[in-house]
Amino acid sequence: MLLDARARLEQGETPLAAAFDGLCLAAAGILLVLPGFITDAMAGLLLLPPIRRLLLIWVASRLVVVGAGRGHQGGHGPADPTIIETEYHVVDAEPPASEHKRLEP
Secondary structure, eight states: OHHHHHHHHHTTOOOHHHHHHHHHHHHHHHHHHSOSHHHHHHHHHHTSHHHHHHHHHHHHHHOOOOOSSOSBSTTSSBSSOOOOOOOOOOOOSSOOGGGOOOOOO
16 A cells, blocks of 8 residues: 555655555554444445445545645746735833832732
8 A cells, every 4th residue: 555655656646545545444443443343344344445445436526626736836836925014013021120010018
């Protein structure tokens, strides 16, 4: 699985399927540790590659990709940056000793 992910990265592709398989196998391991027949059955299903493939298709159909490489020119930042001008002043963490006032009883 890691070799497949590395090979896809070297080809310039996103190793989504390999990462999803790893996530499913980790979830199956956690479910197997938890007591109960239902969690064991769910873990068993996650261990089957055809079930993981169907689950990947189902999850991928519900994902929304936002900003896939749009709005950048040559990797130097946004094409239309928002510039906000403001003023500031530095605030000391502790006022000078002369400004400390004590209350007298």
